[in-house]
Amino acid sequence: MLRSGIKGAWRVAQTTSVLAKTGVGWLRGDRPPTPQLLRETFEDLGATYIKLGQFIASSPTLFPEEYVEEFQACLDQTEALPFSYIESVLKKELKQPLSDIYAEIDPNALASASIAQVHAAKLVTGEDVVIKVQKPGVEHVIHTDMNFIHLAMKILEMITPHLEMASLADIVGEIQKSMMEECDFLKEAQNIEEFERFLARTDNTLVVVPKVYHQASTSRVLTMERLYGVSMTNLDAIKQYSENPEMTLRIAMNTWFASLHQCEIFHADVHAGNLMVLTDGRVGFIDFGIVGRLTPGTWDAMNDFGEALISGDYETMADAMVTVGITKQKVDTHKLSRDLEKFIKRVDGLQSVSYLDITETENDINKLLTEFVKMAKRHGIQFPRQFGLLIKQLLYFDRYRHVMAIDLVAEDYLAFLQ
Template sequence: MTDLHAGDLDVAAFSDHGPWLVDLDELEWMDRVDTIRSAIHRQVPDLIAPGRMPAGRRMFDVVRHLGTAVGSWYLTGRRRGGSESTADLSHRLRVAAETLGPTYIKLGQIISSGQGVFPKELVNEFIKCRDQVPSESFETVRRVVESDLGKPLEAVFSEFDETPLAAASIAQVHRAVLADNGQPGGGGEVVVKVQRPRVAEFVHQDLRVMAWIAPFMIGRIPVSSLANPPALVEVFAETIAEELDFRLEAENMLDVARSLRKLGQTAFVIPRPHPQLVTRRVLVMERLSGFNFDDVAGIKGAGIDTHEIVKTSMIGFLEGAMLHGVFHGDLHGGNLFVQTDGRTALFDFGITGRLSDVKRQAFLRMLVSGMTSDIRGQLAAIRDLGALPADTDLDRVIADLGLDQAPLDPTQLSPEQLIHELQRFVKQLLGYGASLPKELMLFVKNMVFVDAAIGTLAPDLDLFAHVTEIATYFATNHAQTLMAELGVNPDEMEVDLTSFKDSLGVDRELETVTYADLQARRELIQSRMRDHSKQKRRRFRFTG
């Protein structure tokens, strides 16, 4: 390996010792990346344009597998009730998704990142879609690699493990060693990401099926319709379409790595993409290793401060989005390692959030407004992100939703009252034309992961102190940006946690709260809702 010390470490957050140098002017695969990205964006509207029913065979397959999963649960697993019933349905849906292929597996991966949003049984089942998906045969992998690289596999790699390290919806990854034949990194250990051979074709078919079905779902799934099904399909299409070309992912890796370096973030490491061996379906990158993100015992056993991991992860994520307009868009436990030196290694950049300057500044305003309890400022920022129409009367929204009032404590509400409040809130938002644009969806999804990460790594972390620390960090380290872009003088910015406390549903007078405290409240609410559901089923059986 080459001792880099300087070189590409001056411009990107890479490992200290890598198998090759990344020279941004010498990357053979970078020439057409901008053109490719633009072409993919132009293709999405055609893929999801409403029209006649899609090809019958694929529609039939989707209805057959999902219908069988739900139908068989209804006849058998539903009778178990409670968590067992949910787990049974979750298992059947996960098996159906894997049978239907990449598009539905990717949906499962998104669900797996929804701790606290989806039932835990559903999340736990779909976690298996991250890296436990049935893999392609080695013969298939060889054909893809040799076709894309234009050489026999043995001419590029001296070793290539036939069994993948992991297999997911779009691709699978293999450990390999580059042949020492004069190519960059020769003799070095790498990871080779190989796309499933017909995945693009299947994804395009499935998007057409989803786009055809989505209008019929409007109003039939109230909570999900906050983004309305056709809009959800559009966001999903924009997200998955970019994952089908690994040259875009390699550029995403570089852009995030460069952003982290510019921000002075030394707590993250991005693997180097190979300067030559990147194609539409093959991505060769430096191999990094470490502890799985949920291996708390291993991390602590290595003397690593888990609280510090959470703090630096949150700050790095927020800085990238709000100062440089780029962030990893698919954070979950399978995409991160904690290295023995305490740094976090990030992987899988197929989904990356990219913000226009207008939206980046809106994110920054949302952060500052949230930390100062400026309700109107937060709503204005959310509007500018595209979640509300441009002509929305913000004062009316605040009044109608009672955002300027102390919130109801959900632990003090009956199940019927809680359901009523949720339905009222969603109905009013829909009445304002609320939606969930791609960038905000990715941001929220990542925040849900961070929430779960705190529960795993630092359940005793004082959340109020943590938020105050983040606010102080931004005011201290980014004073010029706050002044120039938002007209905010950090010296005069007073941290006010009122709106943050309101969002958690806790008493405004509370001085400290940990994740463990919040989790206890959530479990109390979930327990009441489960009991309410059981009582409804008993009444139904009795009256039936």
């Protein structure tokens, strides 16, 4: 208890030091635009605030455009810790000699982010796996920092008087829930296995998720099957493993759309790094740290919106947006439908390319989502975050459709919903 208290006090001191440094710089005349200043401060503050920045970047339904755009640069990529630190976490969490579980572990990280680091390994039973390991001390930092999130929101409100969003309490609750779920690897394991059960119920053998090895997993360690494949945006590479790339994308879309109403969760981050075409031609969904859950009302509105989107019925799309959104005024759905038509035609006019950089794609998608939300706000509609997550995934799939030059029609979409 004392140790935890000391660590918390030290973290408070670190946070105060960073904020003081920012304040001194501002007084000395180093005064970048407020969104940039806030983003740079968040990056200096570390793991929790980087996650908060990413939450802002992915939530144009909650935050102003200038903040959403600025926080696109809040990258969650950090230098890898020496393997000795990761090894200490593994030994502490798994409570047995690592040689009893792993035949080998690559000391060089496959990836390193603010909260976790990923290493390739092989089990003693011969399976290739990846190990996602929470970095030492992160849980103490997050626990302490959550108290500062309330303050951060109040500062954001103070420096942005016309901030258009839901109540601060709701936003802080959403942030806390999102961050805590992403930091609990047992929760991520549950998400993976819930999606796996959905695949089994629907007799879907063309899509896979990584197998979780529970004997080597805890809330801070997640050992999963290693899937080998290529990004969904690399058409040339896809052709090496799939005889029909168009059908491969249809399978991915079919599965994702079906999960909206046949699974307790849906994958809420289907960017190119998380959606793979495997070497055996199947589709792999990976990284279930960010998932969404739909209420029946949101699903019904999403269903109407999707059908209308494919058939070009912009009036029905407008009605669905009004149904799912929060409005304080009467919405002119006829005007909204005209704006929707312009937006959709602009999205459809995007140039098709054979390969897109993951970061470039992410930035493009976030810009489109921000534009969509701005359009809704002009008509007095504010969306709940879950609907924003849904629209973002639709934009990802639309990008993949452009990459593969696939022309979907209404019948295709309706088939996805069966």
